[in-house]
Amino acid sequence: MFSLRKLSSKISLIVALLVLGVIVAISSIILIQVRRTALNDSKSYGREIANAYSKDIINKLNASAQSTLAMSSYMECSKINKNVPREEAIETLKRYLEKNNYLDGLYVVFEPNAYDGKDSAYINKVGHDSTGRFITYLSKGESSVTVEAITDYDDTSEENYYQIAKTTKKPFLMEPIKYEAGGKVSWITAVVVPIFDEDGNFIGITGGDISLDSFQKMIVEAKPLNGYASLVTDKGSVMAQGQLQDSVGKKLHEVLGTFGQADKAEKIVKGIIENKRVEYESNGSISIFTPIHIKGIEGQWGFGAYIPKESIYKGYNDILKGIIIISFVVIVISIILVFLVTKKIVKPIELSSRYMKRMGEADFTEYIPDALINRVDEIGVLGKSLLQMKENTRDTLNSFQKESNNVHDFANKAIQGINTLTTNIENVSAITQELSANIEQTAASAQEMSSSSMEVEKEVEEVATKIEEGNNLALEITVRAAKLKNEFMEAIKEGERIISETSGKLAEALDESKEVSKIQMLSESIMEITEQTNLLALNAAIEAARAGESGRGFAVVAEEIRKLAESSKGTVGEIQDITNKVTTSVQKLVDSSNSMLEFLNENVSVDYGKMIKAAQQYNKDAEVFAKISNGFTKSTEKILESIKETNSLVDGIASAATEGAMGTSDVANKVMDVLNEAENVKDICGQVVRSSEEISSSISKFKV
Structure with a gap:
């Protein structure tokens, strides 16, 4: 009967699949070539x-x-x-x-x-x-x-x-x-x-x-x-x-x-x-x-x-049908032949499996025939191995029985020792718990000290920050004072230069204003010329009158000259009036310019000197303030460093106390763990006793 549970059936199936694979591969190659040839043809x-x-x-x-x-x-x-x-x-x-x-x-x-x-x-x-x-x-x-x-x-x-x-x-x-x-x-x-x-x-x-x-x-x-x-x-x-x-x-x-x-x-x-x-x-x-x-x-x-x-693809399809039929016949024949050959080969294996099954049922008394042991192939090796396994298993079971009894005795002794260990561990656990409580109190005190030190450190840091701000402000004041001093110096130099230039230009202007008096002199000369021209015109008119009709034209010219002289006289009078006004204005300008130069020389220069002295004093005061601020900063930094060191020490104490408390607590926990493990070991030893008894009971089931 064919069943996949049997080795012969499995081998037959595997061989059939291999044959099928080979046939399919060869057929595929042939069919692909035939198909390609048919297409090309x-x-x-x-x-x-x-x-x-x-x-x-x-x-x-x-x-x-x-x-x-x-x-x-x-x-x-x-x-x-x-x-x-x-x-x-x-x-x-x-x-x-x-x-x-x-x-x-x-x-x-x-x-x-x-x-x-x-x-x-x-x-x-x-x-x-x-x-x-x-x-x-x-x-x-x-x-x-x-x-x-x-x-x-x-x-x-x-x-x-x-x-x-x-x-x-x-x-x-x-x-x-x-x-x-x-x-x-x-x-x-x-x-x-x-x-x-x-x-x-x-x-x-x-x-x-x-x-x-x-x-x-x-x-x-x-x-x-x-x-x-x-x-x-x-x-x-x-x-x-x-x-x-x-x-x-x-x-x-x-x-x-x-x-x-x-x-x-x-x-x-x-x-x-x-x-x-x-x-x-x-x-x-x-x-x-x-x-x-x-x-x-x-x-x-x-x-x-x-x-x-x-x-x-007609020829291709015909070949495909033929290959399918031939493949089916070859596979069926291969399965039958392989099944028959495999059955003969597998029969000693089935016999060995029967002996293995009996051994699996704890029966090592079955006799293994010499025909199986004396074979020179792999089946003979399997028979010899079964015989050796049978004998070794029997010896092993006897040793198991002996060692099981020894384990039973050792386990009982271990239980007695563990009971004594448990009592001692309980005493150690009580002492460790008291020590852990004391260390925890120390850690709490250290934590309070650390908190107070941290608050002091914060206050000092704030003071240091304020002093640092004052120091920076002092530096800024010093820089500003120096800058202000330099600006005053430059302003004085520029003022002196402007006063000098202005004084020179005013002096030149005053000198040039004297030229206005020449206008007065010229206008007087023109006035004299006008009067002489008027006299000449009068004389010419008299001479023209004497000449009678022939001098009439000359009389007209003389009259025009006289009118021109009169007009020039009036114009010169106006020029003299304007010149007098200009002369008066120039004189006032001269007086004002002299007063301004005197003010610049006497008052402005003195004020500039005072401002320079004030700037210099301002600069010195800023430098003194900066030195004092730097001193405060250094002192504060030293105080802050001392406080930080104190905090570090307090933190170390608190950390050590905490770690000690934790360590003590861990010790207490470990002691409890040891106690629990001791109980577990005690239980395990009890289980070992029971297991050794069960092993003895199980070994008694084997037939050796």
């Missing part, structure tokens, strides 16, 4: 499929492009020669289209009168419209080629094929469009080639239509590893789609959105434009897009192969 196959179909599409497009280019060259030559009528050109195009297997339609569109200048002659004729322009479209029918006028050439939008060719002047592949020709509507693309005249001017286009039905058929038939394919343009338009066949003409991001891959559209279009292969993985498939480019033709396509992952 599928990608390689997808690339080969994409390349093969791309080449087929390129060949078809290239043939269509060459056919259209040939017709474009023919139309250019016809235009240049000017001897090919339109009917003949249309017939040539018709025959060419009938023989061509790549084009489903062919058309030419010329600028107005650009072909032969005869548009007016072809109004509403076959292959022309009401404008008469050469705009003929030929399309293959079921049995013949239909000729009609093209209808959408005059669309002026930038996306119009005619406008694109006219603007770029390069051949290009047209985006897919729906077009009705011959009564049939179908999706087509076209190779559009511009036509130029002999001067290189754009004059029209030639276009070769290619039905997308042939591409759609090719794409539907392409099933890479049961997947599907698609054909898109560099503008993101779907040309053909193998799974969603009605998506032709739609934008790629719309179609991919159906599969939850809309975000991949931009990446695919970018790869087509840059002529690079695009590969990506989605949840259900691997997608490979190969660019398709026709040399000399603008516009690129891309062939996409979508390979489902279930096809990629």
Whole structure:
């Protein structure tokens, strides 16, 4: 019976798990390699499929492009020669289209009168419209080629094929469009080639239509590893789609959105434009897009192969199933073989465990067979060890019994000694408690002394602080007195300098004021001149009167001179009055200046001297006060140091007393602890006695 409690079952399970681990590890490595190989092979196959179909599409497009280019060259030559009528050109195009297997339609569109200048002659004729322009479209029918006028050439939008060719002047592949020709509507693309005249001017286009039905058929038939394919343009338009066949003409991001891959559209279009292969993985498939480019033709396509992952990993899944089945069979066989081998190996161990169980039940009388002891492997070592353990245990139990009796006797003696020790300890405890009480009283007294000393110390510190403040104030007063003295000295010097300068300037001003008296003298001279002028004018008037009529003019001059003399006399009189006033004011100023100089010399200088003496005395008093304050400070510091030392001693006494009290209390506590421990030891000894009795009782249960 299989049970995890048995050693054989456990060994079988462990081996099975190891085998399973090895199989899983090897299988994982193989499966990872197979999966990687399958993925790489599928990608390689997808690339080969994409390349093969791309080449087929390129060949078809290239043939269509060459056919259209040939017709474009023919139309250019016809235009240049000017001897090919339109009917003949249309017939040539018709025959060419009938023989061509790549084009489903062919058309030419010329600028107005650009072909032969005869548009007016072809109004509403076959292959022309009401404008008469050469705009003929030929399309293959079921049995013949239909000729009609093209209808959408005059669309002026930038996306119009005619406008694109006219603007770029390069051949290009047209985006897919729906077009009705011959009564049939179908999706087509076209190779559009511009036509130029002999001067290189754009004059029209030639276009070769290619039905997308042939591409759609090719794409539907392409099933890479049961997947599907698609054909898109560099503008993101779907040309053909193998799974969603009605998506032709739609934008790629719309179609991919159906599969939850809309975000991949931009990446695919970018790869087509840059002529690079695009590969990506989605949840259900691997997608490979190969660019398709026709040399000399603008516009690129891309062939996409979508390979489902279930096809990629089909071989991988088959291998996985095989590995699981093989692993299960190998594990089952391994468990059976290991169980049988293990059972044979473990049987002696089970026998040994049975003997161990009997020993565990205190029965050492069981006989251990020689077959187990005489084995040369680990089982034999186990048998010998069991035999030795049996004998050693028996000897040990006998020794235990003997020592247990000895312990019982020793424990009884220890109890008697502990009783005597307990009595002595109780006496010591009482004495220690009395000593502790006395020391505590001493500590309390020391604490009171310490508190009083602290209060005295605080008071002295406050006095010291006040004295220190007074000392600082004395220093400030000394500094201020010295500063005031210096300021007085500087003020005296400045005052003496100002008095000296002022005295000099006043003296100069007094000397200059004497010049005012010269004004008086000058005015008197002018007065004398005025009087003489007046006399001369009078004499002149007399002489003019004597001269009669001839002296009349001179008389007028003499009269004017006399008036001027009179006026000058009046002015000089006013000047003399003003000069007298100025002289009086100057004299007063001189008297005031002399009085001020006398005051400065006699009073101000004396006051400055007194102020200097007061400042000097103030400075000396401040220095004396500072010395006294310093003396107070030093004395206070000494007192404070003495008080602190006293406090320190008192604190030491209090601390020592406290520590002594605590120590004594600790001693008392320790004595009590010792007493308690003695009681505990006594109890333990009692327990030892009881334990020795129990050991003896237990040993008696063993069968030896």
